[in-house]
Amino acid sequence: MRIAFLIHNAYGIGATIRATTQLSAALAERHDVEVMSVHRVADTPALPFDPRVRLSSLIDMREGTPGYEGDHVLNTGTHRMFPDPAVETGRLRYRTLHDLRLTEWLAWTDADAVIATRPLLNGYLARHGSDRYLRIGQEHLTLASHEPGLRADQNSCLPHLDAFVTLTEADAAAYRAAVPEAAERVHAVPPGSPDLGLTPSSRTSRTIVAAGRLVPGKRYDRLVDAFAKLLPEHPGWTLRLYGRGPEHAALRRRIDRLGLYDQVLLMGAVAPMEPEWAKAAIAAVSSDIEPYGHGILEAMRAGVPVVATDAPHGPAQLVADGVTGLLVPLAGGTDAFAAALGRLMDDQETRDRFGRTARVHAAAHSTGAAAAAYERILDDIRARRVRERAELDALTPRPRKA
Numbered sequence: 093m094r095i096a097f098l099i100h101n102a103y104g105i106g107a108t109i110r111a112t113t114q115l116s117a118a119l120a121e122r123h124d125v126e127v128m129s130v131h132r133v134a135d136t137p138a139l140p141f142d143p144r145v146r147l148s149s150l151i152d153m154r155e156g157t158p159g160y161e162g163d164h165v166l167n168t169g170t171h172r173m174f175p176d177p178a179v180e181t182g183r184l185r186y187r188t189l190h191d192l193r194l195t196e197w198l199a200w201t202d203a204d205a206v207i208a209t210r211p212l213l214n215g216y217l218a219r220h221g222s223d224r225y226l227r228i229g230q231e232h233l234t235l236a237s238h239e240p241g242l243r244a245d246q247n248s249c250l251p252h253l254d255a256f257v258t259l260t261e262a263d264a265a266a267y268r269a270a271v272p273e274a275a276e277r278v279h280a281v282p283p284g285s286p287d288l289g290l291t292p293s294s295r296t297s298r299t300i301v302a303a304g305r306l307v308p309g310k311r312y313d314r315l316v317d318a319f320a321k322l323l324p325e326h327p328g329w330t331l332r333l334y335g336r337g338p339e340h341a342a343l344r345r346r347i348d349r350l351g352l353y354d355q356v357l358l359m360g361a362v363a364p365m366e367p368e369w370a371k372a373a374i375a376a377v378s379s380d381i382e383p384y385g386h387g388i389l390e391a392m393r394a395g396v397p398v399v400a401t402d403a404p405h406g407p408a409q410l411v412a413d414g415v416t417g418l419l420v421p422l423a424g425g426t427d428a429f430a431a432a433l434g435r436l437m438d439d440q441e442t443r444d445r446f447g448r449t450a451r452v453h454a455a456a457h458s459t460g461a462a463a464a465a466y467e468r469i470l471d472d473i474r475a476r477r478v479r480e481r482a483e484l485d486a487l488t489p490r491p492r493k494a
Contacts, residue, residue, distance in 0.1 A: 093470065094124045096203035098213050100179060102129035102147060103137045105363050106305065107386050108209050108232045110139055111283040117142035118286075118463035128197060130213070131184050138363050150193040153184065164189050173219070174245035176212035186212065195220045205470055211238065211246040214256075218249035226473045228466075231258045233383045234405060235266045243270075250274035254473045257281050257466075259384040262405040279469055282409065284462040285389040285454065292395030292451055293370045295443045298329045300433065301372035301396075303365055303387045304379075306337030311401075313339075313346060315378040318430035320350045326437050329355070331376075334368060336361045369394040373443060374436050378429060380422065382406040392416060392454035397446035399432045410457070416450035 097112050116125050125145045132149035141147050151167075152159040161167060166189035179186060194213075198206070198220045205226040208217040214229035221227045229250070235243060250256050250271045257279050258264045264280035271278075300319065304310050312333055319331045333343070333356070340358065347356045362368055365387070369375065375391035377400035382388075385406035388398050392410065398417035400407040413419040418432040436443050 093204045094126070094202060095119055095205045095207065095470075096126045096128055096201055098128050098206060098208045098217065099130070100210055100213065101131045101133060101184060102127055102141070102149075103132065103134045105138045105361050107384070109137075110386055111232065112209060113137075113139045113141050114286055114459045115283060115462055115466070116145045118284075118459040119466065120144040121460075121463070122467075126203065128201075130190065130194070133184070138361075150197060151189060161189070166192060173212055173215045174242070176210065176215075176242060177239060179210070179212060198222065201225070207466075211242055214246055214249050214253065218252035221252075226254045226470055227252075228469070228473075229253045229256045231256065231263065231267070231383075234258075234260075234263045234381065235270060236404065237381055237383065247271045250277065253277065254477075255279060255469050257469070259283065260405040260409050262409075263383070279465075281462055281465040281469075282457055283384065283386065284457045284459040285386070285393055286459045287393065287455070288364075288366050290366055290370050290394065293372055293447065295373045295396065295440065295447050297371055297373045298326075298437075299372050300329065300331045300374045300376050300437075301334065301369060301391070302331070302376045302378065303334035303362075303368070306333070306335050306339040306343060308339060309379060309381050310335075310339075311378045311380050312343055314401075314426050314429060315376055316343065316346055316350070316352070316356055317426045318378070318433055319356065320352060321426070321430045322434050322437060323352070323355060326434070329437060331356045332359050332368075332372075333357070334359045334362050334365060366390055366394065369396055372396045374399060374433065375417075376433065377401065377403075377407060379403045385410050389454055389457055392450035395447040395451040397436055397443050397450055399429070399436060401429065410453075412449075412453065416446055416453050 099112055116127055119125050120142050127145055127147050129149045131151050131153050133153050152161050167187045169188040171186040171191050194216045203225050207228045208214045209230045217227050247270055251274045255277050261280040264278050267278045268275035369391045375396045375398045380403055382403040383406055388410045391398055398411050400411050401422050402408055402419045411417045411419055420428050420432045
């Protein structure tokens, strides 16, 4: 089968991109796979794609190159799809040119299945996609995380897609309740994580690692404050924050104000991240919202115990409280998070027990399993289409013989 992913920007390092690189590689074991990036912002992607996966783009945004289209006459005005606030600002905002390129590609692609990866692209696929191929939308956040307008707009697309895939069963249930007429088309497929064969963590480094975009929802302020409470009784420990984003300056000021410039390190964005998890004694996730938790799974693969807030919806799906790590109720705030971190900082034996079990649990969440789940969804869609076509044929009067 020819499978095409449609993604906003394949050249960054976000969770959606990471999930797409991993799922496309797993599907390439048995299928012809292409990733179509709406934008091209670099010569090579920061997260490498499997050599078997073809990477193409619709709009070249590499400044200073012959193909640069940032100044294209149509790269102005407003696109005609519903607004998606996360991509309505900056130089990669959607314009008239995007309407043209996306509708053209959806009309001429020879894919057997197209998988769109964000609300705006789900909209293009639902409104301009063709019955020639299977149309699958993905949710990489959660229904509740979207502002009401975007929530309603994306929900209106679900009946016009062949399938809609969320990261967790809890979010799938929310979508089924919100769009009951499309309930049978909503599926939950955890993205999984590949086993890179890395040596697992020894959990002796006295290093806490957190990774993700530096945005308010990740609540790294909570993590820094919790660590500051613990440091006087835990000298020699360090906290490493990996990622980039708009909260960088505020975090830098917070770290300096607390006098933690030697103990809390802003490491920037690193790819691949897996080797960095193997250097950790503890993984920390302090989010208010965590749709899945790719970092949690990567840390568990490295044999690292996880301390995570019980944020919707990912951590509880991955972290077995008291078995592979500790789940902290959001209502507990900084003090509860500090207490959970302190428990593992104090106890090497518990870190080792949790870490060993985490590694076993993570093995069940493979990219191969995710690919197999998508294959079952695609097979079910094709079977449904055959059944619907047969039912339609049965209702169509046959011409009388002369």
